[in-house]
Amino acid sequence: MTVTYGEEARERVGFFTDTSLCIGCKACEVACKEWNAVPEDGLDFMGLSMDNTGGLGADTWRHVAFVEQRVQLEDVEGLRWLMSSDVCKHCTHAACLDVCPTGSLFRTEFGTVVVQEDICNGCGYCVPACPFGVLDKREEDGRVWKCTLCYDRLRDDQEPACAKACPTDSIQFGPLEVLRVHAKGRVEELHERGQDGARLYLDSPDDGVGGAGAFFLLLDEPEVYGLPPDPVDCTRDLGESWRAAGAAAVTLAAVVAGAVLVGRRFA
């Protein structure tokens, strides 16, 4: 995917967010905003458990979801409190990038997906293209902003700010291949410990986005965390569609031509 960089291409890197280690401290949210100078976006008491951020957006590039669940423990009805730090998925097949008409969205030499703020013209095509609702326009300046996986830090051989700040290593950064291997082992480990609900999300190159550069270990269904269960890159079938449309057009033309010919014959 970074083949166009030739010798400048770097190993693809990403995030593995292991929610079984998340303690919901939100250090990732704060570190992200600090490093990337993302503006504060509202002092709203939302009451979504301990979450007053709400979701990812132009001014929130890391978001910790809090999910309170009533569960049956051995002897009593207990409580499970899930926490998960969400982020741009840096998809292998990134629709946002495909639909961007200006080239503002681009694939970096690290295989990550970044918006160039000086090129974005605010057309907003990428916003509905993202299957996760990550891309979002900043109302004040009209442009689209999202996680860059700390592109500037990567170029200085530094890990992204959120991963650096995470005290429990719930957010792990590294070469994607290494993370995937590690993540598989982690799921097996959790299964052995009886955490049957543990599963990886967006780790597979065969999924609808070709596997994500930022994938997750979840303890429940993705929907529980507000994540789409089966996200699909909406431009995935674009080539197919154009071919189909082309074929349809040819067929239609042939039919029309035939009709004309037939008509002439009968004329």
Place this chain on the structure above:
Amino acid sequence: MAECHPVGFQWVMEARERGATIIHVDPRFTRTSAVADEHVPIRVGTDVAFLGGLINHVLQGEHWFREYVLAYTNASTIVNEEYRDTEDLAGWFSGWDEESGAYDVASWSYEGMEPPAAAGKREQAAQSTGEQSHGAHGAELQDGEPPATDATLQHPRCVFQVLKRHFARYTPEMVERTCGIGQDQFARVADALVRNSGRERTSAFVYSVGWTHHTTGTQYIRSASILQLLLGNIGRPGGGIMALRGHASIQGSTDIPTLYNILPGYLPMPHAGQDTSLDAYVETNTPPGGYWGRTREYTVSLLKAWWGDAATPENDFCFDLIPKLTGDHSIYPTVMGMRDGSVEGFFVMGENPTVGSANAKLHRLGMANLKWLVVRDLQMVESATFWKDGPEIETGELRTQDIETEVFYLPGAAHTEKDGSFTNTQRLLQWHHKAVEPPGDCRSELHFMFHLIARIRSKLEASTEARDRAILDLKWDYPTHGPTTEPSAEAVLKEISGYTTADGAAISGYTELKGDGSTASGCWIYCGTYADEVNQAARRKPGREQTWVAPEWGWAWPMNRRILYNRASADPEGRPWSERKRYVFWDAEKETWTGADVPDFQADKAPDYVPEEGAQAEMALRGDEPFVMQADGKGWLYVPSGLVDGPLPAHYEPHESPARNPLYPEVQASPTRQRFEREDNLYNPTWGEPGADVFPFALMTYRIAEHHTAGGMSRWLPYLSELAPEPFVEISPELAALRGLEHRGWATIVSMRTAIEARVLVTDRMRPQTIDGREVHTVGLPYHWGPNGLSTGDSANDLLPIVLDRNVHISEFKAATCDVQPGRRPVGPALLDYVQDYRRRAGA
């Protein structure tokens, strides 16, 4: 811990990943509960009952670590036959004097010994105190040995049997009735603790200041100490009781104290009338055995550090220049003194008491009655602006034009803008170097104090008044540098660490301190922080380049020991209790203690050492007595002196409680709790009193991860403010239904002090509990807010009463009662009427 100390919590998570069982005991279900193996929802203010239940389980089930307990604790010591337990006196200990409202502690001593405190000191105890009466340094034992012991532990008055009888009442049924913890869960917790203690395994207790914020807070810690001693979990790797402090370097602020009743290194503050000379002070505070036997060396070295050449043997090393205590000068009586006109000036440095103190309203009213007030902070906190926009201005109780207090606000430098050290809960000093200059007029505390004293000295230059000698004779010669003439923090550290007065050479540890004036040390326990003329606290050798104990990262007091009392990690003969828990042990060949850590013991004192008659200080302790700060070298299951509320912990209800005390029905709350019956500090009627039903719910206050204490370091920061933008009250769905409270709506929370408003968070994390057959609802309030900054709102601490643990004068922040009603509170004078109505209904 995940909630308030998320960075430190990484190690708990790591332990969990390596197989440790994490048990979280907390009235609320927090981020810690979310990742713990077990959350134990305990009713607020009942921890002694819970811990007592565990102690009883350990004793009844014979789960205690026999060899450890026999050798290293005072289990075998026989107690005075005058002693009567709560079992004998229906909840009281012997010595209660109704008139003075205090215990005469004489009967609590060991058999065959002088009462631990002279008559004068007992009076002090009655007045107020714990630390300053200082039995905490060790009972006055002859030659370090109690006169009467029974190694079989069968004597009915030996500590072990006293303990067993005392806690027999703390059954699982009683724990359930008192704490609301189910018996099955209690059994699981008890089993996990016992299973993970002993020769092969250790368990650690971690608490935060919530444990101390009770009228029985000291006894909470005592309960944990008893349990850990019984299980052999002190002085061993993976054991201990870790106190997580409220913020960075609070440990440092007790070591080099900001407290009124101790001098650096936990030396007691001298008392007027009693400590009339250095000799008298030393005599009172020097037990015959243990390292407090060196009180003279520590004290003289401190005096030499402060007064330098002016301190001579002829003038008692300037002992007279130390201010003397005349009573309880702790913070709350001081605040009342402001209100009442006996206190004229006040420094507030890096604190925000008008948000952070109990009955914060009284604090504001007190500060409005001062002549002058100095506030140093990073932000314009409420303590600096209460005179123009505080809640009492809104209600009309105060008018700006009537407040005569002259307020000086001085902006402070952040830790990145100055050199200095933090001391963490492991007693580890870690140095931080200045990264950037402080902006504008911002200055470090060091700069402020140095230049303030320098200016006062120049104003006093011509003075011949004796009272000014304390300032004029100070050794105040710290080198300064840079455009702001910043004093050298390293020079201060070196003075604290210590040097020989003849040549100024750094000394390497407290055992080198002398009582003749030839050494100076600003804090004996920190002695060696600057050993070899090197700032040892600034060492940052990566962990991977050294042993797992990492002795070359920073410096831990005392003597760079990472685990206190680590002699206890070996058996009496000096062998590791097990290979798995090998730590510090005796090398018979080399005749020295050795191991992973710096031994907390004389390196060459053999395990079979027996003191000669008349031996003093550490030489009076045997080779198998690891608790070297105690006069008898033992861990104290039973405390014969040093506490004012009892030699053993007993469960008493919080001062304001929605339930009766099931353990001692005749003693509802701690008899010794320090009360202040005043118009401006009215108490809610507690259980059983008329009007108690006006405040039917338990109230607890706490911190959340998003904010920091009273908000000075978080409410002005946009990225933190947006994470928790305003005060909220956490309640259960059941309580919401009962009171008609709507999620995300508003609630008014009321006590006898005032009423505040907060947004409603209805959550399953809060649950009603069945206590003694009745349903008890708990209201949870984070306390971070005030009217200033970006994230604003009412202060939860305005609701709380001032009622203290008399040992340490800490207020009961964590357990009170309240009412809660839907909707916003009245504003302006109407608020006063609203609260007045509650007071009338409660029978005030």
